[in-house]
Amino acid sequence: MALQISPGEKYGFFTDTSVCIGCKACEVACKEWNGLQGNQPAFLADSFDNTGQLDAENWRHVKFIEQVPDASTAVGNGQAWLMMSDVCKHCQHASCMQVCPTGAIIRTEFDTVFIQQDVCNGCRNCISACPYSVIGFSSQTGTAHKCTLCYDRLQSSMMPACAKACPTQSIQFGKLSDLQAAADARLTAVKASAPKAQLYGRGGDVYGGLNAFFLLMDKPETYGLPNAANAVLPDRNNFGGYLGALVTGVLAVLAGLIAIRRRREPEPHPIHETSVVAEAEPVGPTATGPAHNGGDGRRRRGSRRPRTRS
Amino acid sequence: MPLVEHFARPPSWLLWILLYFFFAGLGGGAFVLGTLLRLWGARADQRLARTAFLVALPCVLLCPVFLTVDLGQPLRFWHMLAFFAAASPMSVGAFALLLFGVFAFVAFLDALHDTGRLDPFKPFAELLAGPLGAVFYVVGAIFGLFIAGYTGVLLSVSNQPVWSDSWALGGLFLVSGMSGAAALLVLLGVRGRTTTETVERLELADGWFALIELILLIVFLTTVAVAGSLGQAFGRGWVLLWALAILSLLFPILASPTAGRVTTGTSAAMLARVARENAIATAGIVLLGVLALRIAVLFSAQL
Numbered sequence: 341m342a343l344q345i346s347p348g349e350k351y352g353f354f355t356d357t358s359v360c361i362g363c364k365a366c367e368v369a370c371k372e373w374n375g376l377q378g379n380q381p382a383f384l385a386d387s388f389d390n391t392g393q394l395d396a397e398n399w400r401h402v403k404f405i406e407q408v409p410d411a412s413t414a415v416g417n418g419q420a421w422l423m424m425s426d427v428c429k430h431c432q433h434a435s436c437m438q439v440c441p442t443g444a445i446i447r448t449e450f451d452t453v454f455i456q457q458d459v460c461n462g463c464r465n466c467i468s469a470c471p472y473s474v475i476g477f478s479s480q481t482g483t484a485h486k487c488t489l490c491y492d493r494l495q496s497s498m499m500p501a502c503a504k505a506c507p508t509q510s511i512q513f514g515k516l517s518d519l520q521a522a523a524d525a526r527l528t529a530v531k532a533s534a535p536k537a538q539l540y541g542r543g544g545d546v547y548g549g550l551n552a553f554f555l556l557m558d559k560p561e562t563y564g565l566p567n568a569a570n571a572v573l574p575d576r577n578n579f580g581g582y583l584g585a586l587v588t589g590v591l592a593v594l595a596g597l598i599a600i601r602r603r604r605e606p607e608p609h610p611i612h613e614t615s616v617v618a619e620a621e622p623v624g625p626t627a628t629g630p631a632h633n634g635g636d637g638r639r640r641r642g643s644r645r646p647r648t649r650s
Numbered sequence: 651m652p653l654v655e656h657f658a659r660p661p662s663w664l665l666w667i668l669l670y671f672f673f674a675g676l677g678g679g680a681f682v683l684g685t686l687l688r689l690w691g692a693r694a695d696q697r698l699a700r701t702a703f704l705v706a707l708p709c710v711l712l713c714p715v716f717l718t719v720d721l722g723q724p725l726r727f728w729h730m731l732a733f734f735a736a737a738s739p740m741s742v743g744a745f746a747l748l749l750f751g752v753f754a755f756v757a758f759l760d761a762l763h764d765t766g767r768l769d770p771f772k773p774f775a776e777l778l779a780g781p782l783g784a785v786f787y788v789v790g791a792i793f794g795l796f797i798a799g800y801t802g803v804l805l806s807v808s809n810q811p812v813w814s815d816s817w818a819l820g821g822l823f824l825v826s827g828m829s830g831a832a833a834l835l836v837l838l839g840v841r842g843r844t845t846t847e848t849v850e851r852l853e854l855a856d857g858w859f860a861l862i863e864l865i866l867l868i869v870f871l872t873t874v875a876v877a878g879s880l881g882q883a884f885g886r887g888w889v890l891l892w893a894l895a896i897l898s899l900l901f902p903i904l905a906s907p908t909a910g911r912v913t914t915g916t917s918a919a920m921l922a923r924v925a926r927e928n929a930i931a932t933a934g935i936v937l938l939g940v941l942a943l944r945i946a947v948l949f950s951a952q953l
Contacts, residue, residue: 461730470658473659589795602692
C-alpha cells in the first residue's frame with residue numbers, strides 16, 4: 341500500500357535504540373538523498389564511530405557508547421554496548437526557532453522544524469541555542485544546516501531516506517500518534533529484560549515533546565542528551581538578563597549623575613572655573629573657548645561664527 | 651541544585667563579534683555619558699559632551715560592519731530587519747542598533763554644528779537646544795544603554811556553557827561599556843583642551859562604574875561556579891584574562907582625582923601633570939580590561 345503523507349498531520353521518527361546494529365545505513369541514505377558530501381574521513385578512535393557528530397554534512401549520526409564491564413556478567417541487559425542513530429529532534433518547543441532573528445527556521449505543514457536556506461543569513465544564533473548540537477554551519481553555503489526530515493520526500497508522500505534504509509526498523513517513520521503508541525508497546529516489551537529502558541521525548545517533559553523521539557536503554561546523559569531537568573529553553577534567561585541590565589543601567593546612570601551633575605552657571609563667562617591644565621599648560625585664549633561661544637566652545641543661540649569669507 | 655549539563659555546539663563567534671561587543675559598549679556608553687554631560691553638566695562640560703557624541707557615531711557605525719562581516723551570508727544582513735522575534739535578543743538588538751544609529755547620527759550632526767562646522771543644521775540644533783532636545787537625548791541614551799547591555803543578554807539567551815549559566819552578563823556588559831566609554835572620554839579629554847574638572851568628574855564616574863562592574867563580575871562568576879562551568883571559564887589560561895579584567899577595575903576604584911584640589915603654587919603644574927599621566931594610564935588600563943572581559947567571556951565558552 342502506498343504511503344499517504346498529509347499536510348496538517350504531525351509526523352516524526354521513533355528511533356528504537358534497542359534494535360540498532362550500528363550499520364550506518366541511515367547515514368549513507370541521508371547523505372545520498374540530500375546530496376551531502378560528508379566531512380573528510382578521520383580516525384576518531386571512538387569505538388566504531390568515524391562520523392563524529394551531527395553537523396552541516398551529517399544529518400544522521402550513529403553513536404557508539406561502550407559500557408562493557410571489566411568483569412564478565414551473565415546478561416548485559418542491552419546496556420553494554422549502546423548504539424543510537426541520532427538526528428534532529430524536531431522539538432515542539434524548538435530552541436533554534438526561538439532565537440532565529442530572520443525567521444529562517446519554521447515549522448512545516450508536517451510539524452517538522454525546517455531551515456529555509458534562502459532566508460538564513462548564517463548568524464549561527466541557532467547553533468548557540470540548539471541543546472542537542474544538531475545544527476552545523478556550512479562554509480560552502482554560508483548558512484546553517486540540519487535534518488529536514490526529508491521535507492521534499494514528504495511532499496511526495498515518500499518515507500524519509502534514513503527510515504527507508506534502516507534494516508532493523510530501529511528508525512520508524514509515521515504519524516506521531518501512531519509512533520507514540522508503538523513506542524509505548526515496545527517499552528512495555530523490553531522493560532522486563534532492560535529495567536533502565538525509557539522513552540526520551542515521548543511526553544512533554546523534554547522541550548514540549550520531540551517529533552523525533554527515542555527508546556533509550558540507559559539514562560539520557562549516557563547518550564549525550566540533556567535530561568528533563570536540563571532540557572531548558574534559551575529564553576529562560578531573557579527576563580533575568582534584561583532585568584539585570586535594567587537595574588544596572590539605572591544604577592550606572594545614577595552613579596554618572598552623582599559624579600557629573602553640577603549647577604550650570606546662569607551667564608556664560610570666559611573663565612568660569614579653575615583649570616589646572618590651563619594653568620599648567622596655557623594654550624591661549626581658546627583654552628576656555630572664544631568669547632563668542634560662551635567660553636566652552638559651544639555656540640549659543642543667536643551667536644554667529646565669524647565668517648572667513650564674504 | 652544539580653549541575654547544568656550542556657551539549658550545545660559553540661557558534662564560532664570570535665574576532666568580529668568581539669570587536670562588535672567592544673565598540674557597541676563604547677558607542678552606547680559614550681552617548682549616555684554625552685547626554686549626562688549635556689543635560690546635567692556645567693557649561694565647561696559641554697566640550698566633552700560634544701566629543702562623546704562625535705565618538706559615539708563612529709563606534710556605532712562600526713558595529714553593523716563587524717556584524718555583517720561575521721555573517722555567513724553578509725548580503726542577507728537585512729533579513730534581520732524583515733522579521734521580528736521578541737524572544738531573540740539578536741532580533742531585538744538589530745532593530746535597536748538601527749534606531750540607536752539614528753539617534754547617534756543626529757547627535758553627531760548636532761555636535762558638529764556646535765563646533766561651527768554645519769550651518770545647515772542650525773534649525774534642528776535650535777530644536778534640540780529646547781525641551782524636545784532633552785527628550786531626544788534621554789531616549790537616545792536609553793537606546794545607548796540597551797546597545798551596551800543587550801549583547802550580554804544575547805549570550806545568556808543560548809544553551810552555551812558559561813553564557814547561559816548566568817543572568818548577570820547583560821548588566822556586566824552594560825556597565826563595562828559605560829566604564830570603557832568614560833575611560834575613552836578621559837583619554838580624549840586629557841589630551842584635548844577640556845578642563846581638568848570635567849575629566850575628574852568622568853574619572854569619578856568611572857570609579858563608580860568599575861565598582862558596580864566588580865560586584866556584577868563576582869555575581870557572574872558565582873552563578874557560573876554554581877552551574878559547574880567555572881572550570882571551563884577559567885581553563886586554558888583564560889584565568890589570566892579574568893584576572894586582568896578584575897585588576898583593571900581596581901585602578902579607577904582606587905584612583906583619587908587630585909589635580910583640581912591644588913590650584914596655585916609651583917607644585918600645581920607638577921601635580922597636574924602627574925594627575926594627567928595617572929588619568930591616561932588608568933583610562934588605558936580600563937579599556938584593556940573592557941576588552942579582556944569580552945575576550946574571556948566570548949572565547950572561554952567556545953574554544
